[in-house]
Amino acid sequence: MRAVIQDRYGPPDVIAVADLPKPEPADDEILVQVKAASLNGSDRENLAGRPYYARVAGLRRPRNPVPGSDIAGIVAAVGNSVTEYAAGDEVFGELPGYRGALAEFVAASPRLLARKPPGLSFSDAAAIPQAGCIAHRATRGLRSGDRLLVNGAGGSGGAFVIGLAKHLGAAVTAVDRADKRNHLLRLGADETIDFAEQDWADQRGRYDRIVDLVAHRSPYRVHKALRAGGTYLMVGGYTRVLLATVLAGWTIGRSDGKRVRVLAVPQSRTDLEAVTALVTDGAVAPAVDRIDPLEEAPAIFERLAAGDNLGKVIVEVS
Numbered sequence: 001m002r003a004v005i006q007d008r009y010g011p012p013d014v015i016a017v018a019d020l021p022k023p024e025p026a027d028d029e030i031l032v033q034v035k036a037a038s039l040n041g042s043d044r045e046n047l048a049g050r051p052y053y054a055r056v057a058g059l060r061r062p063r064n065p066v067p068g069s070d071i072a073g074i075v076a077a078v079g080n081s082v083t084e085y086a087a088g089d090e091v092f093g094e095l096p097g098y099r100g101a102l103a104e105f106v107a108a109s110p111r112l113l114a115r116k117p118p119g120l121s122f123s124d125a126a127a128i129p130q131a132g133c134i135a136h137r138a139t140r141g142l143r144s145g146d147r148l149l150v151n152g153a154g155g156s157g158g159a160f161v162i163g164l165a166k167h168l169g170a171a172v173t174a175v176d177r178a179d180k181r182n183h184l185l186r187l188g189a190d191e192t193i194d195f196a197e198q199d200w201a202d203q204r205g206r207y208d209r210i211v212d213l214v215a216h217r218s219p220y221r222v223h224k225a226l227r228a229g230g231t232y233l234m235v236g237g238y239t240r241v242l243l244a245t246v247l248a249g250w251t252i253g254r255s256d257g258k259r260v261r262v263l264a265v266p267q268s269r270t271d272l273e274a275v276t277a278l279v280t281d282g283a284v285a286p287a288v289d290r291i292d293p294l295e296e297a298p299a300i301f302e303r304l305a306a307g308d309n310l311g312k313v314i315v316e317v318s
């Protein structure tokens with residue numbers, strides 16, 4: 001089968017397309033013929049091996065050389081003990097360990113995969129899992145009229161955060177590069193901040209929720225931009241900020257009822273089905289940057305590494 005391989009961490013030129021043996025599903029797995037996959041910020045990090053938490057996939061090199069976590073495809077075979085799915089079923093979801101998606105076939109546990117709604121294309125279905133589930137958790141509990149700031153809004157997760165926050169009636173401030181401003185406004189952001197021009201963390205008492213997809217500021221600083229009772233959620237970013245937030249977050253801003261914490265998003269079929277229902281109902285739409293074939297993987301990763309994508313990068317696999 002054709003597959004993308006990455007045998008070490010580094011720049012996009014470590015990416016190649018090659019032939020690999022077709023996997024055999026174990027008794028408790030299904031074999032999925034991948035029709036479409038999508039890439040996220042985690043794939044950019046897993047390419048570079050930075051931040052260092054990306055190396056849980058392998059300290060010196062990725063244990064599984066096939067990148068990508070989000071797939072949509074057709075069940076080609078099922079293991080002996082699988083009763084939930086049969087050959088021909090259309091499924092989608094996120095692969096454990098964030099790897100294995102960019103191949104014509106993947107053997108996976110059916111636990112995290114959901115049935116693809118018939119009206120949803122394979123590309124749109126592949127766009128949802130990781131980014132949609134992050135946004136689903138990050139916007140939970142928002143109320144109409146709340147003010148939300150999303151930092152790193154122009155990539156994969158940001159589009160869903162903006163869409164879900166607007167659906168819940170929040171006012172959205174989206175922070176990213178200046179050249180992504182029109183994209184952010186089209187997604188529904190009420191205002192944008194160019195991070196090179198203005199530091200949103202200099203604001204005082206403004207937001208009910210801050211969703212930080214690219215956290216690099218100290219947790220002792222970011223809480224000042226929250227209103228009393230507001231919540232800062234670190235989703236991704238520097239390892240030292242992650243550690244500081246885990247260790248000290250619970251002590252910060254407590255007198256004002258503020259919460260500063262890391263949002264750990266479990267890979268969950270229930271979350272995936274909940275956010276997908278909002279997509280099929282038309283409440284939120286995946287923001288697709290472009291769709292390219294698997295054979296173009298080196299160029300696709302160049303674009304991802306440069307951050308030139310507006311929303312989701314989709315790979316047509318087979």
Ligand SMILES: NC(=O)c1ccc[n+]([C@@H]2O[C@H](COP(=O)([O-])OP(=O)(O)OC[C@H]3O[C@@H](n4cnc5c(N)ncnc54)[C@H](OP(=O)(O)O)[C@@H]3O)[C@@H](O)[C@H]2O)c1
Pocket residue numbers: 040041042044045130131134151152153154155156157158175176177195213214234235236237263264265266306307308309
């Ligand atoms: N917490 C969890 O359980 C969990 C689960 C899965 C993934 N994650 C993490 O989620 C994070 C974000 O994912 P994503 O897929 O949305 O990332 P993404 O697609 O890479 O988007 C990040 C966006 O932030 C922009 N950006 C870069 N530097 C910035 C800065 N200083 N200020 C503001 N914006 C900046 C990027 O622009 P450029 O492209 O120009 O750089 C890009 O538009 C990743 O770190 C991933 O590891 C967390």
